[in-house]
Amino acid sequence: MTASDPPGPRLPNSPPPAGRSRVTLQVIAERLSVSTATVSLALRGSQLVAEATRHRVREIAREMGYSYNRSAASLRTDRTNIIGVGFHDITNPYFAELLAAIDETAGRYDRSILLGTYAEDLDRQQRVLGTLAEYRPDGMVLCSAGGSTVESLAPLIDAGVPIVQLSREIPALDLDFVGADDRHGTNLAMEHLIGLGHRRIAFLCANESISTGRNRYAGYRDALARHGLPFDPALVHFDYGTRENGLKGIQKVLDAHDPPTAAACMNDLAAFGAMLGLRHRGLEAGRDFSIVGCDDVKEAAQWFPALTTIFNFQNDMGAKSAEFLLNRIADPTAPTQRLLLTPALHIRGTTCPPPRR
Structure with missing residues:
Protein backbone atom coordinates (compact mmCIF):
# COMPACT_ATOMS: atom_id res chain seq x y z
CA MET A 1 0.00 0.00 0.00
CA THR A 2 1.39 3.43 -0.90
CA ALA A 3 1.08 6.60 1.12
CA SER A 4 -1.82 7.74 -1.06
CA ASP A 5 -3.84 4.54 -0.69
CA PRO A 6 -6.88 4.71 1.59
CA PRO A 7 -6.53 2.76 4.81
CA GLY A 8 -7.85 -0.79 4.68
CA PRO A 9 -10.68 -2.02 6.89
CA ARG A 10 -9.93 -2.74 10.55
CA LEU A 11 -11.04 -6.01 12.04
CA PRO A 12 -13.39 -5.78 15.02
CA ASN A 13 -11.58 -5.53 18.36
CA SER A 14 -8.21 -5.04 16.65
CA PRO A 15 -5.78 -2.53 18.20
CA PRO A 16 -5.96 0.96 16.76
CA PRO A 17 -3.26 1.89 14.22
CA ALA A 18 -0.10 3.41 15.67
CA GLY A 19 -0.31 7.17 15.91
CA ARG A 20 -4.10 7.28 15.56
CA SER A 21 -5.31 6.84 19.12
CA ARG A 22 -3.99 5.77 22.47
CA VAL A 23 -4.97 2.47 24.04
CA THR A 24 -6.92 3.32 27.18
CA LEU A 25 -8.51 1.42 30.03
CA GLN A 26 -11.86 1.95 28.30
CA VAL A 27 -10.61 0.30 25.09
CA ILE A 28 -9.34 -2.73 27.01
CA ALA A 29 -12.56 -2.93 29.03
CA GLU A 30 -14.67 -2.94 25.85
CA ARG A 31 -12.47 -5.64 24.35
CA LEU A 32 -13.05 -7.89 27.38
CA SER A 33 -16.61 -6.78 28.17
CA VAL A 34 -15.70 -5.77 31.71
CA SER A 35 -15.71 -2.48 33.57
CA THR A 36 -12.84 0.00 33.47
CA ALA A 37 -12.61 -0.38 37.25
CA THR A 38 -11.93 -4.10 36.82
CA VAL A 39 -9.22 -3.40 34.26
CA SER A 40 -7.61 -0.79 36.51
CA LEU A 41 -7.63 -3.11 39.53
CA ALA A 42 -6.27 -6.02 37.47
CA LEU A 43 -3.37 -3.96 36.12
CA ARG A 44 -2.49 -2.93 39.68
CA GLY A 45 -2.52 -6.58 40.80
CA SER A 46 -5.48 -6.17 43.14
CA GLN A 47 -6.64 -9.34 44.89
CA LEU A 48 -10.21 -8.07 44.42
CA VAL A 49 -10.00 -9.38 40.86
CA ALA A 50 -9.83 -13.10 40.18
CA GLU A 51 -6.41 -14.37 39.16
CA ALA A 52 -7.66 -15.62 35.78
CA THR A 53 -9.15 -12.20 35.03
CA ARG A 54 -5.95 -10.42 36.09
CA HIS A 55 -3.95 -12.64 33.78
CA ARG A 56 -6.34 -12.09 30.84
CA VAL A 57 -6.39 -8.32 31.32
CA ARG A 58 -2.61 -8.13 31.34
CA GLU A 59 -2.34 -10.41 28.34
CA ILE A 60 -4.73 -8.27 26.28
CA ALA A 61 -3.05 -5.06 27.50
CA ARG A 62 0.27 -6.34 26.19
CA GLU A 63 -1.25 -7.41 22.88
CA MET A 64 -2.80 -3.98 22.40
CA GLY A 65 0.37 -2.13 23.37
CA TYR A 66 -1.09 -0.52 26.47
CA SER A 67 1.43 1.42 28.58
CA TYR A 68 0.57 1.68 32.25
CA ASN A 69 0.92 5.26 33.49
CA ARG A 70 2.59 4.52 36.81
CA SER A 71 3.03 8.19 37.69
CA ALA A 72 -0.66 8.95 37.27
CA ALA A 73 -1.61 5.82 39.19
CA SER A 74 0.66 6.73 42.08
CA LEU A 75 -1.01 10.13 42.33
CA ARG A 76 -4.40 8.45 42.56
CA THR A 77 -3.39 5.79 45.10
CA ASP A 78 -0.45 7.44 46.90
CA ARG A 79 1.48 4.25 46.05
CA THR A 80 4.16 3.67 43.41
CA ASN A 81 4.36 -0.12 43.91
CA ILE A 82 8.14 0.35 43.95
CA ILE A 83 10.41 -1.01 46.68
CA GLY A 84 13.78 0.68 47.02
CA VAL A 85 16.73 -1.60 47.80
CA GLY A 86 19.99 -0.10 49.06
CA PHE A 87 23.00 -2.45 49.27
CA HIS A 88 26.63 -1.74 49.98
CA ASP A 89 27.74 -4.50 47.59
CA ILE A 90 26.27 -6.77 44.94
CA THR A 91 29.61 -8.08 43.67
CA ASN A 92 29.52 -10.41 46.68
CA PRO A 93 27.29 -13.31 45.54
CA TYR A 94 25.75 -13.46 49.01
CA PHE A 95 24.07 -10.10 48.46
CA ALA A 96 23.14 -11.01 44.90
CA GLU A 97 21.28 -14.02 46.34
CA LEU A 98 19.53 -11.77 48.88
CA LEU A 99 18.56 -9.39 46.08
CA ALA A 100 17.15 -12.21 43.95
CA ALA A 101 14.96 -13.36 46.86
CA ILE A 102 13.69 -9.82 47.47
CA ASP A 103 12.90 -9.40 43.78
CA GLU A 104 11.07 -12.72 43.55
CA THR A 105 8.98 -12.01 46.65
CA ALA A 106 8.19 -8.44 45.59
CA GLY A 107 7.15 -9.69 42.15
CA ARG A 108 4.62 -12.07 43.68
CA TYR A 109 2.93 -9.01 45.17
CA ASP A 110 3.20 -7.03 41.92
CA ARG A 111 5.93 -4.76 43.25
CA SER A 112 9.02 -3.70 41.34
CA ILE A 113 12.39 -3.00 42.91
CA LEU A 114 14.72 -0.07 42.37
CA LEU A 115 18.33 -0.82 43.33
CA GLY A 116 21.02 1.54 44.58
CA THR A 117 24.56 0.56 45.63
CA TYR A 118 27.15 2.56 47.53
CA ALA A 119 30.06 0.24 48.46
CA GLU A 120 31.32 1.01 51.98
CA ASP A 121 31.18 4.77 51.33
CA LEU A 122 29.01 6.82 53.71
CA ASP A 123 28.95 9.92 51.48
CA ARG A 124 27.93 7.85 48.47
CA GLN A 125 25.32 6.06 50.58
CA GLN A 126 23.75 9.42 51.47
CA ARG A 127 23.58 10.43 47.81
CA VAL A 128 22.24 7.08 46.62
CA LEU A 129 19.54 6.86 49.30
CA GLY A 130 18.53 10.43 48.51
CA SER A 167 21.68 -8.57 57.37
CA ARG A 168 23.39 -5.51 58.89
CA GLU A 169 21.68 -3.29 61.42
CA ILE A 170 22.13 -0.06 63.30
CA PRO A 171 21.01 -1.34 66.72
CA ALA A 172 19.98 2.07 68.07
CA LEU A 173 17.23 2.32 65.45
CA ASP A 174 13.80 0.87 66.21
CA LEU A 175 13.31 -0.53 62.71
CA ASP A 176 12.22 -3.90 61.39
CA PHE A 177 15.21 -6.21 60.94
CA VAL A 178 15.89 -9.56 59.28
CA GLY A 179 19.27 -11.23 59.65
CA ALA A 180 21.17 -14.29 60.79
CA ASP A 181 22.33 -15.10 64.31
CA ASP A 182 25.92 -14.34 63.35
CA ARG A 183 27.39 -14.89 66.79
CA HIS A 184 25.92 -18.40 66.86
CA GLY A 185 27.17 -19.05 63.34
CA THR A 186 30.80 -18.36 64.24
CA ASN A 187 30.37 -20.47 67.37
CA LEU A 188 29.37 -23.38 65.12
CA ALA A 189 32.51 -22.87 63.02
CA MET A 190 34.76 -22.69 66.08
CA GLU A 191 33.23 -25.75 67.76
CA HIS A 192 33.86 -27.70 64.56
CA LEU A 193 37.51 -26.63 64.36
CA ILE A 194 38.16 -27.16 68.07
CA GLY A 195 36.48 -30.55 67.85
CA LEU A 196 38.96 -31.51 65.13
CA GLY A 197 41.80 -30.72 67.54
CA HIS A 198 42.78 -27.18 66.48
CA ARG A 199 44.04 -24.90 69.25
CA ARG A 200 45.64 -22.08 67.23
CA ILE A 201 42.75 -20.65 65.21
CA ALA A 202 42.86 -17.39 63.27
CA PHE A 203 39.98 -15.07 62.44
CA LEU A 204 40.21 -13.43 59.01
CA CYS A 205 38.55 -10.13 58.07
CA ALA A 206 37.19 -9.15 61.46
CA ASN A 207 35.36 -5.83 61.17
CA GLU A 208 33.75 -4.02 64.08
CA SER A 209 32.28 -1.19 61.98
CA ILE A 210 29.36 -3.44 60.90
CA SER A 211 26.97 -5.46 63.04
CA THR A 212 27.69 -8.74 61.24
CA GLY A 213 31.42 -8.23 61.79
CA ARG A 214 30.99 -7.41 65.48
CA ASN A 215 28.78 -10.42 66.09
CA ARG A 216 30.94 -12.91 64.18
CA TYR A 217 34.10 -11.68 65.87
CA ALA A 218 32.35 -11.91 69.26
CA GLY A 219 31.44 -15.52 68.48
CA TYR A 220 35.11 -16.24 67.82
CA ARG A 221 36.17 -14.69 71.13
CA ASP A 222 33.34 -16.49 72.96
CA ALA A 223 34.47 -19.90 71.72
CA LEU A 224 38.12 -19.32 72.66
CA ALA A 225 37.13 -18.29 76.19
CA ARG A 226 34.69 -21.16 76.59
CA HIS A 227 37.40 -23.71 75.79
CA GLY A 228 40.12 -21.97 77.76
CA LEU A 229 42.14 -21.12 74.64
CA PRO A 230 44.26 -17.96 74.71
CA PHE A 231 43.32 -15.02 72.50
CA ASP A 232 46.26 -13.95 70.33
CA PRO A 233 45.87 -10.63 68.43
CA ALA A 234 48.52 -11.85 65.96
CA LEU A 235 45.98 -14.37 64.68
CA VAL A 236 43.33 -11.75 63.82
CA HIS A 237 43.27 -9.81 60.55
CA PHE A 238 40.97 -6.77 60.51
CA ASP A 239 39.45 -5.65 57.20
CA TYR A 240 36.36 -6.01 55.03
CA GLY A 241 35.58 -9.51 53.81
CA THR A 242 36.90 -9.69 50.25
CA ARG A 243 39.01 -12.21 48.35
CA GLU A 244 41.94 -9.81 48.34
CA ASN A 245 41.73 -9.23 52.09
CA GLY A 246 41.34 -12.94 52.78
CA LEU A 247 44.54 -13.60 50.84
CA LYS A 248 46.37 -10.82 52.71
CA GLY A 249 45.02 -12.07 56.02
CA ILE A 250 46.13 -15.67 55.64
CA GLN A 251 49.62 -14.51 54.66
CA LYS A 252 49.78 -12.30 57.76
CA VAL A 253 48.72 -14.97 60.26
CA LEU A 254 50.96 -17.63 58.71
CA ASP A 255 53.88 -15.30 59.40
CA ALA A 256 53.03 -15.13 63.12
CA HIS A 257 55.64 -16.41 65.60
CA ASP A 258 53.33 -19.31 66.47
CA PRO A 259 51.15 -19.68 63.34
CA PRO A 260 47.63 -21.11 63.36
CA THR A 261 46.52 -24.44 61.95
CA ALA A 262 43.01 -23.21 61.08
CA ALA A 263 41.05 -20.05 60.32
CA ALA A 264 37.44 -18.97 60.66
CA CYS A 265 36.58 -16.35 58.05
CA MET A 266 34.18 -13.43 58.11
CA ASN A 267 32.55 -14.63 54.89
CA ASP A 268 33.03 -16.98 51.97
CA LEU A 269 34.86 -14.40 49.86
CA ALA A 270 37.53 -14.06 52.56
CA ALA A 271 37.71 -17.87 52.72
CA PHE A 272 38.23 -18.12 48.94
CA GLY A 273 41.07 -15.60 49.19
CA ALA A 274 42.57 -17.53 52.11
CA MET A 275 42.49 -20.77 50.12
CA LEU A 276 44.40 -19.07 47.30
CA GLY A 277 46.84 -17.63 49.83
CA LEU A 278 47.55 -21.10 51.16
CA ARG A 279 48.37 -22.27 47.66
CA HIS A 280 50.86 -19.42 47.35
CA ARG A 281 52.67 -21.11 50.27
CA GLY A 282 52.39 -24.60 48.80
CA LEU A 283 49.63 -25.54 51.25
CA GLU A 284 46.15 -26.90 50.62
CA ALA A 285 42.97 -26.33 52.62
CA GLY A 286 41.59 -29.59 53.98
CA ARG A 287 45.02 -31.24 53.97
CA ASP A 288 47.56 -28.88 55.54
CA PHE A 289 45.27 -26.25 57.05
CA SER A 290 41.57 -25.84 57.87
CA ILE A 291 39.35 -23.06 56.55
CA VAL A 292 35.72 -22.30 57.44
CA GLY A 293 33.76 -19.63 55.58
CA CYS A 294 30.43 -18.01 56.29
CA ASP A 295 27.33 -17.49 54.08
CA ASP A 296 27.46 -20.64 51.90
CA VAL A 297 27.11 -18.88 48.57
CA LYS A 298 26.50 -21.24 45.65
CA GLU A 299 30.15 -21.00 44.62
CA ALA A 300 31.26 -22.51 47.94
CA ALA A 301 30.22 -26.03 47.00
CA GLN A 302 31.88 -25.71 43.58
CA TRP A 303 35.43 -24.97 44.78
CA PHE A 304 37.99 -27.74 45.00
CA PRO A 305 38.11 -28.66 47.72
CA ALA A 306 34.54 -27.59 48.46
CA LEU A 307 34.34 -25.03 51.24
CA THR A 308 33.17 -25.88 54.74
CA THR A 309 31.01 -22.91 55.69
CA ILE A 310 28.10 -21.51 57.69
CA PHE A 311 24.79 -21.33 55.82
CA ASN A 312 22.70 -18.26 56.67
CA PHE A 313 19.52 -19.17 54.74
CA GLN A 314 19.81 -16.05 52.58
CA ASN A 315 16.85 -16.99 50.37
CA ASP A 316 14.59 -16.99 53.42
CA MET A 317 16.28 -13.85 54.72
CA GLY A 318 15.68 -11.88 51.52
CA ALA A 319 12.10 -13.09 51.18
CA LYS A 320 11.27 -12.24 54.79
CA SER A 321 12.73 -8.74 54.47
CA ALA A 322 10.39 -8.06 51.53
CA GLU A 323 7.43 -9.47 53.46
CA PHE A 324 8.30 -7.38 56.53
CA LEU A 325 8.44 -4.27 54.37
CA LEU A 326 5.08 -4.97 52.73
CA ASN A 327 3.58 -5.44 56.19
CA ARG A 328 5.13 -2.17 57.35
CA ILE A 329 3.78 -0.32 54.30
CA ALA A 330 0.31 -1.71 54.96
CA ASP A 331 0.41 -0.83 58.68
CA PRO A 332 3.02 1.83 59.58
CA THR A 333 2.00 1.75 63.26
CA ALA A 334 2.44 -2.01 63.79
CA PRO A 335 4.98 -3.20 66.39
CA THR A 336 8.55 -3.54 65.12
CA GLN A 337 9.38 -7.01 63.81
CA ARG A 338 12.76 -8.66 64.32
CA LEU A 339 13.82 -12.03 62.90
CA LEU A 340 17.13 -13.81 63.49
CA LEU A 341 17.52 -16.96 61.41
CA THR A 342 19.59 -19.75 62.98
CA PRO A 343 22.60 -20.64 60.79
CA ALA A 344 23.72 -24.18 59.98
CA LEU A 345 27.21 -25.65 59.53
CA HIS A 346 27.85 -27.31 56.15
CA ILE A 347 30.94 -29.52 56.45
CA ARG A 348 32.77 -30.10 53.17
CA GLY A 349 36.40 -30.52 52.14
CA THR A 350 38.38 -27.64 53.63
CA THR A 351 38.59 -28.81 57.25
CA CYS A 352 40.68 -31.59 58.77
CA PRO A 353 42.57 -32.36 61.99
CA PRO A 354 45.72 -30.28 62.47
CA PRO A 355 48.85 -31.73 60.85
CA ARG A 356 51.45 -33.22 63.16
CA ARG A 357 54.37 -30.93 63.83
Missing part, protein backbone atom coordinates in the same frame (compact mmCIF):
# COMPACT_ATOMS: atom_id res chain seq x y z
CA THR A 131 18.18 9.55 44.82
CA LEU A 132 16.14 6.43 45.62
CA ALA A 133 13.84 8.54 47.80
CA GLU A 134 13.19 10.90 44.87
CA TYR A 135 11.42 8.03 43.08
CA ARG A 136 8.93 7.88 45.98
CA PRO A 137 9.27 4.16 46.76
CA ASP A 138 6.61 2.77 49.06
CA GLY A 139 9.44 1.59 51.33
CA MET A 140 13.07 0.46 51.39
CA VAL A 141 15.10 -2.62 52.29
CA LEU A 142 18.56 -1.49 53.36
CA CYS A 143 21.91 -3.09 54.10
CA SER A 144 23.90 -0.11 55.24
CA ALA A 145 27.53 0.77 54.62
CA GLY A 146 30.15 0.17 57.28
CA GLY A 147 30.20 2.86 59.93
CA SER A 148 26.56 3.88 59.40
CA THR A 149 24.89 5.60 62.34
CA VAL A 150 21.41 6.75 63.31
CA GLU A 151 22.13 10.00 61.48
CA SER A 152 22.86 8.06 58.27
CA LEU A 153 19.21 7.08 57.90
CA ALA A 154 17.67 10.11 59.61
CA PRO A 155 16.53 11.83 56.37
CA LEU A 156 14.54 8.75 55.32
CA ILE A 157 13.10 8.18 58.79
CA ASP A 158 12.13 11.84 59.14
CA ALA A 159 10.40 11.63 55.75
CA GLY A 160 8.33 8.68 56.99
CA VAL A 161 9.79 6.13 54.55
CA PRO A 162 9.12 2.56 55.81
CA ILE A 163 12.47 0.77 56.24
CA VAL A 164 13.56 -2.80 56.89
CA GLN A 165 17.21 -3.41 57.79
CA LEU A 166 18.63 -6.55 56.21
